Amino acid sequence: MSSYENILFEKKNQLAYVAINRPTKLNALNRAVMRELDDVFAKISEDEEVRAVILTGAGEKAFVAGADVGELATQSSVEGKEFSLWGQRILNRIETLGKPVIAAINGYALGGGCELAMACTLRIASENARLGQPEVKLGIMAGYGGTQRLPRLVGKGMAMQLLLTGEQISGTEAYLIGLVNKVVPYAELIPTAEKVAQAMIANAPLALKYSMEAVNRGLEGTQEDGLFLEATLFGLCCTTDDKKEGTQAFLEKRPAQFKGK
Numbered sequence: 318m319s320s321y322e323n324i325l326f327e328k329k330n331q332l333a334y335v336a337i338n339r340p341t342k343l344n345a346l347n348r349a350v351m352r353e354l355d356d357v358f359a360k361i362s363e364d365e366e367v368r369a370v371i372l373t374g375a376g377e378k379a380f381v382a383g384a385d386v387g388e389l390a391t392q393s394s395v396e397g398k399e400f401s402l403w404g405q406r407i408l409n410r411i412e413t414l415g416k417p418v419i420a421a422i423n424g425y426a427l428g429g430g431c432e433l434a435m436a437c438t439l440r441i442a443s444e445n446a447r448l449g450q451p452e453v454k455l456g457i458m459a460g461y462g463g464t465q466r467l468p469r470l471v472g473k474g475m476a477m478q479l480l481l482t483g484e485q486i487s488g489t490e491a492y493l494i495g496l497v498n499k500v501v502p503y504a505e506l507i508p509t510a511e512k513v514a515q516a517m518i519a520n521a522p523l524a525l526k527y528s529m530e531a532v533n534r535g536l537e538g539t540q541e542d543g544l545f546l547e548a549t550l551f552g553l554c555c556t557t558d559d560k561k562e563g564t565q566a567f568l569e570k571r572p573a574q575f576k577g578k
C-alpha cells in the first residue's frame with residue numbers, strides 16, 4: 318500500500334502505521350524522507366478512516382539517528398536556516414495533526430530523531446532505545462524544535478543538560494525524566510503503542526482534537542488565555558452529536574458509538 322521510497326505506510330483498524338525506512342543509514346532524515354513524511358501526514362490529516370498514527374523506524378536499530386549529516390555538512394548559513402524552518406514546519410504538521418501520533422521509539426532517536434519523537438503526541442520507547450540531542454558534537458545545535466519542545470517536556474535543567482552535553486540516555490532514563498511516557502521490552506513496543514492508540518480512539522474524535530489543541534495552544538500563552546480557550550473548546554464540544562451520544566450512553570449504561578460529529 319506504500320507508494321513511498323523512504324517510508325513504509327499502511328492502514329489497519331483505524332490506525333496508520335508510518336515507518337521511516339532507511340535502515341542502512343539508521344533512518345537518518347534526508348530531504349527525500351522529510352518530503353515523504355510531509356506528504357504522508359498531509360494525507361493522513363484528510364483521511365477520515367485514520368483515527369491515530371504510530372510512527373516508528375524500520376529495522377531493529379533505530380527510530381531515527383538524526384538529520385542526514387552528509388546533507389548538513391555542505392549547508393551554507395542561508396540554506397541552514399531554510400532547512401531548519403522547513404523541518405520545523407513538517408514537525409509542526411505532526412504536532413497539530415488533530416489526531417494522536419504515537420512515536421514508537423525502537424532504537425536510536427538522536428538529534429532530529431529525538432525532535433521528531435517530541436513533535437508526536439506521546440512517546441513509547443523500547444528498552445534498547447537511546448535518546449539525545451548530539452548536534453553540539455557536530456558544531457551545530459538542535460534545529461527541528463529541540464530547544465523548544467525538550468524544555469517543555471522535561472524542564473529547563475534537564476533540557477540544558479541534554480542539549481549541551483549531547484549525551485545519549487536510555488529508554489528508562491528518558492522515562493524517568495518524562496521524555497517518554499512508557500518504556501517496554503522491544504517485542505512489546507508496537508503492541509503497546511496499538512493498545513494506547515486504541516484506548517484513545519475509543520473516545521470521541523472531536524473531544525480528542527480539541528483536547529490536543531487546548532494543550533498545545535495553551536502551553537504557548539498565559540494560563541488565563543489557556544483557560545479561556547479551554548472553556549471555548551469545551552463549549553464547542555457541548556454542541557456535538559458525540560457529546561449527546563456520550564452522555565446518553567453513560568446514563569443508559571451502554572457503550573457510546575461516536576461519529577466524530
Ligand code: COA
Pocket residue numbers: 341342343345346382383384385386387425427428429451452455
Ligand atoms: N546521518 C547520516 N548517516 C548516518 C547518520 C546520520 N545522522 N547516523 C548514522 N548514519 C549512517 C552511518 O554513516 C553508517 O553509514 P555507512 O554504513 O554508509 O557508513 C550507518 O548509518 C550506520 O551507522 P554507524 O555509525 O556505522 O552505526 P553505529 O552503530 O556504529 O553507531 C550511532 C550508531 C547512532 C551512534 C552513530 O551512527 C551516530 O553517532 N550517528 C550520528 C548521530 C547524530 O549525530 N545525529 C544528529 C545529527 S544532527
